[in-house]
Amino acid sequence: MKKPSLVISPSPHVHSGWSVSRLYYETLLALLPVVLGGIYFFGFGVLKPIVFAVIGAVGAEVVWEKAIGRSVTVYDGSAVVTGVLLGLLVSPSVPWWIPLLGAVIGVLVPKHFFGGVGQNAFSTVLVGWAVVFVSYKAIMANYPMPHPAFGMVAGGYVEYPPLEVLKWDGVDVIKDIPIKDLLLGNVPGTAGTTSVIAVFLGGLYLLLRGIIPWQVPVAYLGGAFLFQLVFWLINPARYASPVFHIFTGWMFLGAFFLATEKGTTPLKPLPMLLYGLGCGILTMVIRNWGIYMDGVPFAVLLMNALAPLLDRIKLEPRGRVESLA
Amino acid sequence: MKTIKVAKGLSFPVRQPALAVRKVSPPRRLVYPTGNRWGWLYPEVKEGDAVGAGQVIASSSLPYVPSLKTAISGTVREIIKLPTLQLREGQAIVIEAAEDVSSVSQSVSIGEDASPVEVFKAIMDAGIWEVDDYALPLHLRVAAPEVIEEYIKESGESEFVESLRNIPYRDRAIETLIVNALDRQPQSWVRSHIFASDSDRIVAGVRLLQRLSGAKQTIVAVPSHLADSESTKKVMDALKAEVAVSNGKYPASLEPILILALTGKEMVFPSKNSRECGVAVVDVMALEQLVKAVLESNEDREVTVQVNLSGRREYHLLKCPVGTPVLHIIDHLALNPDSLTKVVLGGDFLGYAHYDLDVPITGEVDVLSLWDTEIFHYKHDPCIRCGFCVRVCPMNLVPAEISMCCEYNRFEEAVGKGIYQCIECGLCSYVCPSHRPMVQLIRHGKQELERAREVS
Ligand code: SF4
Numbered sequence: 001m002k003k004p005s006l007v008i009s010p011s012p013h014v015h016s017g018w019s020v021s022r023l024y025y026e027t028l029l030a031l032l033p034v035v036l037g038g039i040y041f042f043g044f045g046v047l048k049p050i051v052f053a054v055i056g057a058v059g060a061e062v063v064w065e066k067a068i069g070r071s072v073t074v075y076d077g078s079a080v081v082t083g084v085l086l087g088l089l090v091s092p093s094v095p096w097w098i099p100l101l102g103a104v105i106g107v108l109v110p111k112h113f114f115g116g117v118g119q120n121a122f123s124t125v126l127v128g129w130a131v132v133f134v135s136y137k138a139i140m141a142n143y144p145m146p147h148p149a150f151g152m153v154a155g156g157y158v159e160y161p162p163l164e165v166l167k168w169d170g171v172d173v174i175k176d177i178p179i180k181d182l183l184l185g186n187v188p189g190t191a192g193t194t195s196v197i198a199v200f201l202g203g204l205y206l207l208l209r210g211i212i213p214w215q216v217p218v219a220y221l222g223g224a225f226l227f228q229l230v231f232w233l234i235n236p237a238r239y240a241s242p243v244f245h246i247f248t249g250w251m252f253l254g255a256f257f258l259a260t261e262k263g264t265t266p267l268k269p270l271p272m273l274l275y276g277l278g279c280g281i282l283t284m285v286i287r288n289w290g291i292y293m294d295g296v297p298f299a300v301l302l303m304n305a306l307a308p309l310l311d312r313i314k315l316e317p318r319g320r321v322e323s324l325a
Numbered sequence: 326m327k328t329i330k331v332a333k334g335l336s337f338p339v340r341q342p343a344l345a346v347r348k349v350s351p352p353r354r355l356v357y358p359t360g361n362r363w364g365w366l367y368p369e370v371k372e373g374d375a376v377g378a379g380q381v382i383a384s385s386s387l388p389y390v391p392s393l394k395t396a397i398s399g400t401v402r403e404i405i406k407l408p409t410l411q412l413r414e415g416q417a418i419v420i421e422a423a424e425d426v427s428s429v430s431q432s433v434s435i436g437e438d439a440s441p442v443e444v445f446k447a448i449m450d451a452g453i454w455e456v457d458d459y460a461l462p463l464h465l466r467v468a469a470p471e472v473i474e475e476y477i478k479e480s481g482e483s484e485f486v487e488s489l490r491n492i493p494y495r496d497r498a499i500e501t502l503i504v505n506a507l508d509r510q511p512q513s514w515v516r517s518h519i520f521a522s523d524s525d526r527i528v529a530g531v532r533l534l535q536r537l538s539g540a541k542q543t544i545v546a547v548p549s550h551l552a553d554s555e556s557t558k559k560v561m562d563a564l565k566a567e568v569a570v571s572n573g574k575y576p577a578s579l580e581p582i583l584i585l586a587l588t589g590k591e592m593v594f595p596s597k598n599s600r601e602c603g604v605a606v607v608d609v610m611a612l613e614q615l616v617k618a619v620l621e622s623n624e625d626r627e628v629t630v631q632v633n634l635s636g637r638r639e640y641h642l643l644k645c646p647v648g649t650p651v652l653h654i655i656d657h658l659a660l661n662p663d664s665l666t667k668v669v670l671g672g673d674f675l676g677y678a679h680y681d682l683d684v685p686i687t688g689e690v691d692v693l694s695l696w697d698t699e700i701f702h703y704k705h706d707p708c709i710r711c712g713f714c715v716r717v718c719p720m721n722l723v724p725a726e727i728s729m730c731c732e733y734n735r736f737e738e739a740v741g742k743g744i745y746q747c748i749e750c751g752l753c754s755y756v757c758p759s760h761r762p763m764v765q766l767i768r769h770g771k772q773e774l775e776r777a778r779e780v781s
Pocket residue numbers: 717718719720721722723724746747748749750751752753754763764
C-alpha cells in the first residue's frame with residue numbers, strides 16, 4: 001500500500017535544533033554583557049556607533065542580496081553580529097558615518113563578494129574596522145573616558161587607552177593602573193576593548209554552548225601570555241608584564257569573538273590550536289615592536305589568511321582503506 | 326569491568342521509559358521482501374502455492390545471502406513489487422494465513438553439544454537477518470577458518486561452495502567475539518530490553534558461537550544502566566566473559582567503533598569485513614533469533630520491535646512475526662495511516678524512510694518510527710564552516726569537506742579525505758546548523774565511486 005504523502009528523506013531523521021540564525025542570535029546574547037558593561041562605564045553614547053554599524057551591515061546585506069537576486073538572508077543575524085562587534089570597536093565620539101561605512105565594507109567585501117555567510121575568508125568585523133582605521137586615522141584615534149564617577153579625571157595618569165600609555169609613556173607608568181580597573185573596564189577605550197570580565201562572560205557562554213571551539217581562545221591567550229612572559233623575564237624594564245597584556249585592549253575580544261568568526265578559522269583541532277597560537281604571538285609581536293597601538297586586529301587578519309593553509313594538516317581518519325582490486 | 330570509550334561522538338541523555346512488551350495480534354497477511362543488505366533471493370514458490378510455517382520460500386545461490394522462511398502456514402497470495410529495507414527496487418512474496426496447511430520445518434535443529442560444522446550449517450539454514458550493517462552474515466562472520474574449510478570439503482563442488490572459497494579473509498582466525506547489547510542509537514531500547522529479559526538465550530547463543538569461532542576472548546558490551554543487573558552477572562559468570570560498559574555515547578554500538586574501543590583494532594573500509602582483524606560482533610537480537618531457530622526449532626520467527634511515535638514521544642515494544650507489514654502495526658496501535666507524515670524503519674539516526682506501508686518488520690529492523698507531525702527537512706544550504714561536524718565525527722573525518730567534494734562531483738578527492746570510513750552515523754547532519762544533508766551526499770559519493778569501479 002503506497003502512500004505518496006509520506007516524506008522520503010535520507011537519514012538522520014532528527015536534528016539537534018541548531019541553525020545558522022540560532023548560532024548568531026546566541027552570539028548576540030553573548031555580546032549583551034559587553035554592551036551593558038560599555039553603557040555602565042561610558043554611558044548610553046556607546047550605543048550610537050553600534051546602531052549605525054548595525055544599520056550599515058543590515059542595509060548593505062539587504063541591498064546587495066536584492067540587487068543580485070539572492071534570497072535575503074538578513075534574518076540569520078550574522079550581519080547584526082558584525083554590526084554590533086564593529087560598533088563596540090569604535091568610539092562614540094567619531095562621526096556617525098564612520099561605523100556605518102566600516103560595516104558596509106565589512107559585510108560586502110569579505111563576505112558577500114565571496115558568496116555570503118560563512119564564505120568569508122577574512123573577518124567581516126576586522127576588514128570593516130581596518131578600512132576605516134587606515135583611511136581615517138586621526139578620527140579613529142579618539143577614545144572616550146569612563147564616567148568621572150569612577151574616579152578617572154582628565155589629565156590624570158591615564159587619559160588614553162592603557163596600551164597607548166604603554167607606547168608613549170613606557171612600562172613604568174602602566175604599573176600604576178590597577179588590575180581591577182583593567183578587569184572591570186574602568187579605563188579609556190572603546191566599549192568592546194575595555195572590560196575583560198564582560199567579554200569573558202560572553203565568551204564563556206559561547207564556549208559552554210559549543211558555539212566556538214575552546215582551542216582558539218585558549219591557544220590565543222596562552223600563546224600571547226607565554227610569549228610575553230619570556231620577554232618580560234628577560235627585560236622587565238623594556239617589556240610590560242604578560243598579565244598586563246592579557247587583560248588589556250582587544251585581547252579577550254580578539255580571542256573569544258574576533259578570531260573565532262565563522263568561516264575564518266580552521267576546522268580541525270590541531271590547526272585551530274596553531275591558529276590561536278599564531279594569533280597570540282603575532283599580537284604580542286605587533287604590540288611590542290609594531291607601530292600600531294594594539295596588535296589584535298592585524299594579527300587576526302594575518303592568521304585568517306593562513307587558516308586555509310593550516311587546515312591542510314591532515315586529520316587522520318580512523319579505519320584503514322583496503323586496496324581495491 | 327572496562328569502560329567503552331568513544332572519541333568524539335555525542336552523549337545523549339538516557340531517559341529510558343518503562344516499556345512493557347506486547348504481542349501484536351497475529352497478522353493474516355505477511356510480506357517477505359526478497360532482498361536484504363547482502364543481496365537478492367530468488368522465490369522458490371509461485372502464486373497459489375501452499376506453504377507451511379518454517380518453509381524456505383526464497384533462497385540465493387550465494388552463501389552470503391541468508392534464505393527466507395515463512396513464519397506462518399498459508400498460501401502464496403501474490404508476488405509484488407516492494408523496495409527492500411535499504412530502498413532498492415525489489416520484489417516481495419505475500420503469504421496469506423490458511424488453517425488447512427500444516428507447518429514443515431526445514432530447519433536443522435541441533436543440540437547444545439553440536440559440532441562446529443553442525444552449528445555452521447544450522448545457522449546458515451536458519452536464515453538470520455540482522456540489523457547492523459555487517460559485511461558478512463552471522464555464520465560466515467563468526468566461523469573459524471577450519472570450520473568453513475571442513476564444510477567445503479564435506480559439500481563437494483558447486484557454485485555455492487566456489488563462492489564460499491572466495492569469501493574475503495576466510496583464512497583469518499577469529500580471536501575475539503564481541504556480544505553487543507548496546508542500543509543502536511538514541512531513542513532505541515530493544516537490545517537492552519532483550520539483554521535484560523532473555524539472558525538464558527543469550528548465554529546459550531554465545532556458547533554456540535564460541536564453539537563455532539574458537540575465539541579465545543569473549544567481551545560483552547552492555548549499556549551503563551545494565552552494568553550491575555542480574556543479566557550481566559549471569560552472562561559474565563556463565564560465559565567467563567569480560568564485560569565492557571558504555572558511557573552512553575552514540576555511536577558506541579556501531580561495529581567499527583565498538584571494535585576499535587574494545588580491541589584497539591581499526592577495521593578495513595569499504596568492505597568493513599571484521600574477519601580481517603580477527604574480530605566478530607554479534608548483537609543480542611541476532612542471538613535471540615539464533616537460539617529460537619536452531620536450538621528450540623521454534624518456527625514462529627518472532628522478533629521484538631520498538632515503535633516510536635516520534636512526534637508524541639510515545640514508545641512501544643511489540644513482538645510480531647517476521648514479515649508483519651508496517652500497516653498491520655499501525656492498525657494494531659489504532660493509528661490513522663492517512664495522518665502519518667513519515668515512516669522510518671531502522672531508527673531515527675540510521676533508518677530508512679519508506680513510502681509503502683506493505684514493507685514488513687524483519688530481522689533487519691529494530692525500530693519503527695512513525696511521525697504524524699511536522700517533519701524536519703534538510704536542505705542544500707552552503708556550509709558556514711562552523712566546525713560542529715568535525716567535533717562530533719566518530720571516525721575523525723572532516724564531514725564538511727567530504728560532503729562538499731561529493732556535492733561538486735570530486736569523488737576521488739573524497740576518498741583521500743576518508744569517505745569510505747564514514748559509517749553513516751548521521752551525527753554530522755544532526756549537529757549542522759546549515760542543515761546540510763551530509764549523509765545523503767556521502768552516500769551518493771560512495772555510490773558513484775562504486776559505479777566507477779564497476780565500469781572500470
Ligand atoms: S562523516 Fe560519517 S562517520 Fe562522520 S559524523 Fe558524518 S555520518 Fe558519521
